[in-house]
Amino acid sequence: DAGVIQSPRHEVTEMGQEVTLRCKPISGHDYLFWYRQTMMRGLELLIYFNNNVPIDDSGMPEDRFSAKMPNASFSTLKIQPSEPRDSAVYFCASSRDAISGNTIYFGEGSWLTVV
């Protein structure tokens, strides 16, 4: 099993540019989560999907952030326009259910720097 696959692993972009982060969850997992990690705020849940449907997006910081899951094997997190304060590590995770933590698998993260 390849695990949760994220791309890009690292991205440096200029303020104002659009950023698209991609995620391929583990096959058969019904839940997909996007987290953001910063030194100041730790790991924050941004949004999660169940069967490709967004269930809770209350963690999305503002309208510049959007997430989609067009099918069971692909999700994107988009930031437009990007700002320096968006610099963080963005993790995608997937699980078979949202109940048991041992089924939540994290990707290696996308390290975003906005200059």
Add this chain to the structure above:
Amino acid sequence: GESVGLHLPTLSVQEGDNSIINCAYSNSASDYFIWYKQESGKGPQFIIDIRSNMDKRQGQRVTVLLNKTVKHLSLQIAATQPGDSAVYFCAEKGAQKLVFGQGTRLTINP
């Protein structure tokens, strides 16, 4: 709500000693708790979990203790090894969400 921290708490232990990492959780309605390990440059990795109807659970070299009265969780690592160096997060589940704590950095002295 989530706590905001400027500095990650650090625990330094001698190789071979036992490590105890503590965590205070905020939601008394949380019914499930998990410890994750995050190595540098990687995503969080599941270590062990415990449900609210339990006080203690043991894994391989790790034990999690839950004290619901004071909303406290701890992770004990026996015979700490260099490979245990990482940041450890506790997480609580409430209303389908997994909320992570601030994290504790564990460093191992040879």
